[in-house]
Amino acid sequence: MPRRRSLHATRWDSIRSPGDQDKWSRLPMQAFPTITISTIIAVRSHRAGVVRFESPGYFPLVLLSMKQAQPCGTGLDSVLFCGGASADVSPSLDIPELPDLEADLRALIAAIPAGKLTTCGMLAEALGDRAAAVWIGRWLQEHAHHDSCHCHRVVRVGGVVGGYARDAAFKLARLRAEGALLPDGSWNPEALLPREVLHSVLPSPPLAELRRWQEEVRRAVRLQPLANPPEYLGGVDASYGVRGEAVAAYCHVRRSDGQLLESIVVRQPCRFPYISGYLAFRELPVMLAAVSAARRAGLRPDLLLVDGAGVLHPRRAGLASHLGVLLGTPTVGVTKKLLCGTLPQGEPQLPGAASPIVLDGETMGVCLRSQSGHARCVYVSPGHLVDVTDGATWTAACFPRRLPETIYWADRISRQASRRPG
DNA sequence: GCGACAG
DNA sequence: ATCTTGTCGC
Numbered sequence: 529m530p531r532r533r534s535l536h537a538t539r540w541d542s543i544r545s546p547g548d549q550d551k552w553s554r555l556p557m558q559a560f561p562t563i564t565i566s567t568i569i570a571v572r573s574h575r576a577g578v579v580r581f582e583s584p585g586y587f588p589l590v591l592l593s594m595k596q597a598q599p600c601g602t603g604l605d606s607v608l609f610c611g612g613a614s615a616d617v618s619p620s621l622d623i624p625e626l627p628d629l630e631a632d633l634r635a636l637i638a639a640i641p642a643g644k645l646t647t648c649g650m651l652a653e654a655l656g657d658r659a660a661a662v663w664i665g666r667w668l669q670e671h672a673h674h675d676s677c678h679c680h681r682v683v684r685v686g687g688v689v690g691g692y693a694r695d696a697a698f699k700l701a702r703l704r705a706e707g708a709l710l711p712d713g714s715w716n717p718e719a720l721l722p723r724e725v726l727h728s729v730l731p732s733p734p735l736a737e738l739r740r741w742q743e744e745v746r747r748a749v750r751l752q753p754l755a756n757p758p759e760y761l762g763g764v765d766a767s768y769g770v771r772g773e774a775v776a777a778y779c780h781v782r783r784s785d786g787q788l789l790e791s792i793v794v795r796q797p798c799r800f801p802y803i804s805g806y807l808a809f810r811e812l813p814v815m816l817a818a819v820s821a822a823r824r825a826g827l828r829p830d831l832l833l834v835d836g837a838g839v840l841h842p843r844r845a846g847l848a849s850h851l852g853v854l855l856g857t858p859t860v861g862v863t864k865k866l867l868c869g870t871l872p873q874g875e876p877q878l879p880g881a882a883s884p885i886v887l888d889g890e891t892m893g894v895c896l897r898s899q900s901g902h903a904r905c906v907y908v909s910p911g912h913l914v915d916v917t918d919g920a921t922w923t924a925a926c927f928p929r930r931l932p933e934t935i936y937w938a939d940r941i942s943r944q945a946s947r948r949p950g
Numbered sequence: 951g952c953g954a955c956a957g
Numbered sequence: 958a959t960c961t962t963g964t965c966g967c
């Protein structure tokens with residue numbers, strides 16, 4: 529009997545009492561400046577013959593940033609999931625305060641005067657990384673523009689004015705009226721806003737700051753063999769609802785037979801966009817919440833598989849490394865596409881086979897083909913407290929479908945939950 | 951010049 | 958990641 533007994537009814541019953549809900553609503557939120565609030569939307573046992581726990585309502589979940597485990601002592605720790613006891617977490621790194629990139633982007637665009645122009649790439653540079661250009665381009669296409677906004681002054685490289693939400697003609701007319709166009713209809717290169725102007729709007733570019741934090745994570749990462757063969761494997765993945773809210777699922781799988789034992793789903797608002805290389809800042813909060821909730825329910829994986837890269841990352845600090853460092857637990861990153869690195873031997877051909885992935889002349893990951901020999905491989909790299917070999921070995925241990933079982937279930941369950949209303 | 955670029 | 962129709966396969 530199972531270690532899983534900790535997911536018994538009593539603990540959850542205490543959470544469900546109306547009195548506790550009241551306590552929650554009276555909690556002074558100002559007391560927790562960097563707190564992340566999540567909602568548990570499902571806790572399930574998947575073992576046949578075992579009572580299934582379905583949470584009927586939504587419970588608040590509070591994840592304190594790691595340095596702030598103190599406020600748990602308010603007597604609410606039976607109600608709130610406070611990131612666990614302080615011994616659970618590595619106190620060395622704190623979750624950084626996330627910038628409001630959309631507000632920063634609006635500020636940059638507002639700073640483009642009439643008659644002047646800029647490009648997505650230059651705006652991205654001003655935010656701190658050219659990689660943000662893709663998101664900016666999409667934002668400009670989707671965001672509802674007003675007569676007073678300056679979004680029409682963002683053009684494409686090479687003279688093409690480019691789209692503008694659904695009204696390219698309006699954009700063209702305004703630019704012509706502002707004198708930024710040449711007679712042939714292309715935009716005037718001399719109208720380009722100098723870099724310094726945008727730089728002065730955001731003297732400390734937010735993405736550059738986040739990069740500095742990634743370097744801290746990189747320094748904290750330890751790649752080492754796993755002490756013991758893992759008995760339980762965890763998997764986390766995130767999906768997004770129609771209103772953009774993030775939903776994460778943690779799935780607990782028994783390594784010996786690959787069976788899904790338990791799952792936990794949490795939800796929280798999400799403001800940070802997807803930018804290649806910065807996925808951690810989009811998904812870390814909701815994933816930390818899911819894993820913390822799992823911990824409080826007694827689910828402690830010996831190895832956590834994350835849907836995202838580990839050290840196979842431009843700064844060797846992918847999502848899985850962030851999770852590992854913040855939780856102080858062994859993590860492995862698993863992706864469906866390669867973010868960086870090369871395959872000197874190509875992809876493995878045989879079912880269940882592996883081939884190395886090299887980054888900067890060093891084997892930093894492994895390409896795995898499933899035991900069923902699926903056409904598409906996965907790309908595995910250690911996140912933290914595990915090495916390349918062990919990470920790949922235990923990822924391959926429960927891998928009968930296209931994705932490792934942990935990731936398969938987390939993907940499926942989070943997606944299903946994100947499509948539900950609420 | 952064009953594509954690539956975890957989710 | 959999400960948006961979508963039909964289509965292929967077990």
